[in-house]
Amino acid sequence: MQAVSYVLINTPDIEVWPGGLLRARSNHDARLLSRARHVLRRKRDGRYLAADLPEGLRSLVPGALREAGMASALAALKREVANAHGRPAGTLPLHRLQERLDALGLDAGYAERSGLSLIAEPAWLALAGFDRYRRPLWLEADAARAWSRMREAAWRDDVLLEAISGYRSHAYQLGIFERKRARGLGVDDILAVNAAPGYSEHHSGRALDIGTPGEPAAEESFEQTAAYTWLAANAHAFGFTMSYPRDNPHGIVYEPWHWCWQRQDPAARSLIPASA
Numbered sequence: 212m213q214a215v216s217y218v219l220i221n222t223p224d225i226e227v228w229p230g231g232l233l234r235a236r237s238n239h240d241a242r243l244l245s246r247a248r249h250v251l252r253r254k255r256d257g258r259y260l261a262a263d264l265p266e267g268l269r270s271l272v273p274g275a276l277r278e279a280g281m282a283s284a285l286a287a288l289k290r291e292v293a294n295a296h297g298r299p300a301g302t303l304p305l306h307r308l309q310e311r312l313d314a315l316g317l318d319a320g321y322a323e324r325s326g327l328s329l330i331a332e333p334a335w336l337a338l339a340g341f342d343r344y345r346r347p348l349w350l351e352a353d354a355a356r357a358w359s360r361m362r363e364a365a366w367r368d369d370v371l372l373e374a375i376s377g378y379r380s381h382a383y384q385l386g387i388f389e390r391k392r393a394r395g396l397g398v399d400d401i402l403a404v405n406a407a408p409g410y411s412e413h414h415s416g417r418a419l420d421i422g423t424p425g426e427p428a429a430e431e432s433f434e435q436t437a438a439y440t441w442l443a444a445n446a447h448a449f450g451f452t453m454s455y456p457r458d459n460p461h462g463i464v465y466e467p468w469h470w471c472w473q474r475q476d477p478a479a480r481s482l483i484p485a486s487a
């Protein structure tokens with residue numbers, strides 16, 4: 212089994228990124244980021260807050276150490292550095308999300324109407340390669356391994372699968388909502404094009420939007436491609452299922468590009484070819 216090399220440590224407000232993956236936005240940041248072992252990044256807007264350097268922690272914005280959630284992010288970083296023997300699995304609590312959803316005006320009937328439930332974020336994620344836009348692709352460790360095996364198997368069949376998008380945080384999805392609300396859009400208008408924060412399978416770190424070179428991202432035309440035909444025939448053997456087929460009970464539009472990995476019971480593992 213492949214060792215997990217890069218890990219994203221997740222806390223409610225701040226992500227702890229491994230050094231070497233984030234692009235600097237200024238020369239000053241570039242010098243610091245090039246030496247950083249870890250970078251603390253605000254989830255809401257992606258701001259870099261602090262760099263963990265060999266000589267200690269360095270703030271990248273004024274007041275970084277007084278940021279909401281900084282104490283728990285620093286505790287998580289300390290645990291990560293001390294923890295040479297694997298990380299605890301698990302997910303982050305949902306109560307903070309619930310408060311923010313109430314503030315947004317997303318009514319309690321949404322879950323019932325859609326048949327969707329709130330999805331917690333994993334406590335950490337593994338680097339699963341890079342997406343079409345050369346952004347780091349984060350997935351739960353087992354889903355990352357399954358994606359890598361599936362991609363290689365497709366490639367042996369001359370089919371190129373490309374990741375469009377993997378893990379997304381609640382804060383990211385809430386940010387989209389809050390910006391649109393601020394522009395005067397109503398909740399229902401936003402829900403017509405964006406998943407409600409907290410309810411997207413992408414929060415779990417097990418869902419992937421898949422594409423293939425030369426095809427636009429997240430378009431129904433994906434179902435006409437060799438990549439889709441391959442997935443329809445083979446993805447289940449790697450634990451991936453298409454979540455939103457035509458006329459799905461959630462009322463979500465047909466998404467032939469959206470696949471979610473499910474933990475398999477041991478008996479089902481024999482479905483995966485040994486060579487994969």
Ligand SMILES: [Zn+2]
Pocket residue numbers: 413418419420468469470
């Ligand atoms: Zn998706």
